[in-house]
Amino acid sequence: MPQLIIDGRVLEVEPGKTIIEAAFENGITIPHFCWHPALSPDGNCRMCLVTVGAHKKDSDGALLYGDDGNPEVSWFPKKQIACATPVTDGMIVDSISKETVETQNAVMEFLLINHPLDCPICDEAGQCKLQEYALVHSKGKSRFDEEKVAKDKRVQLGPNIIFDGERCISCSRCIRFADEVAKQPVLTFVGRGDKVTITTFPDTTFDSPYSMNVIDICPVGALTSMDFRFKARVWEMSFTDSVCPGCARGCNISIGVMNNEVLRTEPVTNMHVNNYWMCDHGRLAVPTIVNNNRTSGPMIRRDGVLESVTWDEAIAATVERLKSFKPQEITILGSSLASNEDNYLLAKLAKEQLQTSNIDYIQHLSHDFGDDMLRVNETAPNAIGAHTAGIAVGTNGHGVAKLVDRIKHGDVKVLVVLEDSLDDFSDELAEASAGVEALIVLTSHTNLTAKQASILLPTTVFAETEGTFTNIHHRVQHFSPAVVTKDNERLMTMKQSRWDKFGAPNDRWSSGEKRDARPAWKIIQALCVGLGANYAFGSSGDVFNDMAHHLSGFKDMSYPSLKKHQGLILGKGNSPEKEEEVYQSHVMKPA
Amino acid sequence: MANVKTNTEAQRLTFWERIYLPEIARGMGLTFKQMLQPTFTRQYPEERWEPEGSYRGRPVLVLEDGKERCVACGLCSRVCPALAIEVRAAETTDDKERYPEKFEINMLRCIYCGFCEEVCPEEAIVMSKDYELVFGSQEEGILGKEKLLVPVAQLRDRLEFLRQWK
Ligand code: SF4
Ligand code: SF4
Ligand code: SF4
Ligand code: SF4
Ligand code: FES
Numbered sequence: 001m002p003q004l005i006i007d008g009r010v011l012e013v014e015p016g017k018t019i020i021e022a023a024f025e026n027g028i029t030i031p032h033f034c035w036h037p038a039l040s041p042d043g044n045c046r047m048c049l050v051t052v053g054a055h056k057k058d059s060d061g062a063l064l065y066g067d068d069g070n071p072e073v074s075w076f077p078k079k080q081i082a083c084a085t086p087v088t089d090g091m092i093v094d095s096i097s098k099e100t101v102e103t104q105n106a107v108m109e110f111l112l113i114n115h116p117l118d119c120p121i122c123d124e125a126g127q128c129k130l131q132e133y134a135l136v137h138s139k140g141k142s143r144f145d146e147e148k149v150a151k152d153k154r155v156q157l158g159p160n161i162i163f164d165g166e167r168c169i170s171c172s173r174c175i176r177f178a179d180e181v182a183k184q185p186v187l188t189f190v191g192r193g194d195k196v197t198i199t200t201f202p203d204t205t206f207d208s209p210y211s212m213n214v215i216d217i218c219p220v221g222a223l224t225s226m227d228f229r230f231k232a233r234v235w236e237m238s239f240t241d242s243v244c245p246g247c248a249r250g251c252n253i254s255i256g257v258m259n260n261e262v263l264r265t266e267p268v269t270n271m272h273v274n275n276y277w278m279c280d281h282g283r284l285a286v287p288t289i290v291n292n293n294r295t296s297g298p299m300i301r302r303d304g305v306l307e308s309v310t311w312d313e314a315i316a317a318t319v320e321r322l323k324s325f326k327p328q329e330i331t332i333l334g335s336s337l338a339s340n341e342d343n344y345l346l347a348k349l350a351k352e353q354l355q356t357s358n359i360d361y362i363q364h365l366s367h368d369f370g371d372d373m374l375r376v377n378e379t380a381p382n383a384i385g386a387h388t389a390g391i392a393v394g395t396n397g398h399g400v401a402k403l404v405d406r407i408k409h410g411d412v413k414v415l416v417v418l419e420d421s422l423d424d425f426s427d428e429l430a431e432a433s434a435g436v437e438a439l440i441v442l443t444s445h446t447n448l449t450a451k452q453a454s455i456l457l458p459t460t461v462f463a464e465t466e467g468t469f470t471n472i473h474h475r476v477q478h479f480s481p482a483v484v485t486k487d488n489e490r491l492m493t494m495k496q497s498r499w500d501k502f503g504a505p506n507d508r509w510s511s512g513e514k515r516d517a518r519p520a521w522k523i524i525q526a527l528c529v530g531l532g533a534n535y536a537f538g539s540s541g542d543v544f545n546d547m548a549h550h551l552s553g554f555k556d557m558s559y560p561s562l563k564k565h566q567g568l569i570l571g572k573g574n575s576p577e578k579e580e581e582v583y584q585s586h587v588m589k590p591a
Numbered sequence: 592m593a594n595v596k597t598n599t600e601a602q603r604l605t606f607w608e609r610i611y612l613p614e615i616a617r618g619m620g621l622t623f624k625q626m627l628q629p630t631f632t633r634q635y636p637e638e639r640w641e642p643e644g645s646y647r648g649r650p651v652l653v654l655e656d657g658k659e660r661c662v663a664c665g666l667c668s669r670v671c672p673a674l675a676i677e678v679r680a681a682e683t684t685d686d687k688e689r690y691p692e693k694f695e696i697n698m699l700r701c702i703y704c705g706f707c708e709e710v711c712p713e714e715a716i717v718m719s720k721d722y723e724l725v726f727g728s729q730e731e732g733i734l735g736k737e738k739l740l741v742p743v744a745q746l747r748d749r750l751e752f753l754r755q756w757k
Contacts, residue, residue: 153688
């Protein structure tokens with residue numbers, strides 16, 4: 001393997017790597033704009049210029065060292081771009097000497113010549129590579145006295161993306177993403193010199209299901225999201241790591257919240273799940289799932305209408321109904337939309353407290369959602385998890401397939417539904433469910449089933465609680481709460497954005513709704529306790545530890561280890577993948 | 592404490608001071624002397640005080656050509672140590688692209704530090720000469736755009752002061 005020295009550190013790297021890759025793998029960051037580890041090197045921005053040389057040898061071929069013991073180097077006369085220069089054995093690279101940095105500064109000056117003074121109105125500001133490097137590599141004064149070139153500032157490249165020609169530094173990351181990753185080669189440069197700009201080919205539009213990733217990888221604010229444009233500045237939001245519930249891939253994401261409302265979703269690099277990307281569907285679905293159409297406050301149906309009640313009343317009423325029927329008259333539906341913890345306790349309720357074997361969940365399968373990149377046909381995040389946590393039809397039990405017939409025969413008196421809307425299975429089932437004596441619904445959304453409920457117990461969504469999903473490749477992944485509910489309020493204070501954290505009741509800016517919803521496991525635990533169990537789980541973590549103790553799949557797992565390794569595979573809790581440097585194009589620098 | 596000598600007021604005073612009368616006469620003397628001096632008292636509110644451009648009164652938004660200069664960048668709101676400012680941006684069709692759809696300063700929070708003015712890249716928020724701030728309720732203390740926008744002509748002194756000294 002070639003051995004080289006970068007900034008005095010001796011590194012051994014695989015042949016064929018470029019200097020910037022070798023440096024990155026070893027924790028050295030060389031300034032760059034156009035290089036992205038997932039894209040082919042293009043070498044157009046010149047920000048990564050470094051000084052490269054070779055160790056001097058004498059006429060016998062022996063390496064020469066100076067008096068100070070350092071190697072004597074014959075430097076190449078011209079600087080080389082680190083992103084497109086392959087490493088060779090014995091190479092010596094310098095990226096930090098005064099001379100090299102001055103070269104990088106000069107490149108920066110060129111890049112800034114025509115760059116507009118847009119930071120105050122630019123969505124990228126605060127997480128912009130150009131700003132970041134301008135701080136280190138620029139004098140803060142322009143020597144350019146002439147007029148800056150004016151370009152189109154609002155070009156629609158696709159249904160979700162707006163392009164600002166002036167801010168673009170022509171790094172071609174977006175073009176290469178469209179060509180190589182999204183496989184929709186519709187973007188191109190047009191024009192020459194300082195007039196160069198990006199456009200779509202005639203009669204095309206950039207509408208790939210992954211198009212919005214270019215917004216993240218654009219090193220500047222040239223590409224903005226139609227969905228998010230101007231909604232908030234990055235420093236006004238809190239960002240929380242989470243898992244996309246859009247499909248069973250479980251892309252790692254970061255959720256941006258302000259005023260207790262989800263405003264933005266971004267992919268988080270996880271090389272074992274989603275690489276650097278996520279799909280547009282997931283990105284746009286997350287704010288909708290969390291913000292819209294939510295249930296809040298428990299309700300009981302009296303004389304045909306749902307009335308608000310206290311939690312204690314609702315729990316007591318539910319317990320009473322569960323007690324008044326025989327085990328085989330009760331059917332329990334877990335959910336592939338709910339977390340492992342929720343399903344685990346629901347399975348315990350069914351098996352240990354109610355002793356019913358009629359337990360199942362509704363599958364969410366699509367025929368055309370999946371593709372050969374990230375999206376999979378299983379459109380609920382946690383089917384594997386629900387099954388592993390114990391949601392499976394028991395011996396002599398009946399599943400969801402026969403449910404309609406059984407309801408019609410009067411065999412089902414109580415139906416407990418977690419998260420799902422029964423019309424997702426079939427309209428027939430939704431209709432039939434009106435015929436059971438008690439329809440107990442634990443759900444986060446006011447769906448059809450919630451409207452039919454006899455007792456409605458509002459649950460939190462993934463973004464309001466801590467928990468885990470198990471993705472289609474059996475990877476258990478951890479998510480943290482990003483949004484405040486009445487239930488988690490005390491735990492959330494320090495995690496909120498500056499605005500939400502310090503808002504007082506008389507401040508109009510801290511008016512975001514805090515929903516009266518509880519994690520499903522907490523509600524189910526209360527039901528179990530009402531039925532005589534002695535569970536005392538204080539947090540999702542306690543439930544998870546119990547799972548790790550009792551279910552072989554989750555053995556040796558814990559929240560800290562899941563977080564540390566970006567998820568662990570079922571049954572392999574003690575053999576995580578090797579940890580590697582993770583490239584994140586879009587980082588919000590700590591204030 | 593044992594070696595500390597007691598030193599009460601009564602012990603410090605001389606006999607003449609203790610009977611007060613000469614002191615009263617001296618005090619009255621001073622009062623009568625001042626009565627004959629020129630007066631400095633301002634008959635506020637009939638007589639108002641006009642501050643200099645350097646004065647930091649309530650922060651206001653500059654109104655120019657019928658529009659706010661503000662582009663809703665939120666920097667004032669970020670820098671404000673008292674979290675008095677809330678800005679919500681929206682898109683416009685003109686060149687500036689964005690404007691503050693909502694701009695509120697909570698005058699009950701504001702401490703008149705002038706940081707908002709200092710950080711503003713557009714010279715769009717400045718400290719005015721307005722020092723008369725009375726509110727009947729907490730709600731009234733939150734000023735919206737309609738109360739904040741002040742025509743640029745009325746702010747010349749401050750803008751002049753900023754050009755010279757900022
Ligand atoms: S792209 Fe970066 S440097 Fe350019 S205006 Fe936006 S934030 Fe500022
Ligand atoms: S729009 Fe962004 S990603 Fe595309 S070339 Fe310009 S700067 Fe690069
Ligand atoms: S591929 Fe699936 S998990 Fe990934 S972002 Fe899309 S919907 Fe979410
Ligand atoms: S003067 Fe100071 S306290 Fe008042 S709004 Fe401006 S920054 Fe905030
Ligand atoms: S990162 Fe090497 S030339 Fe752009």
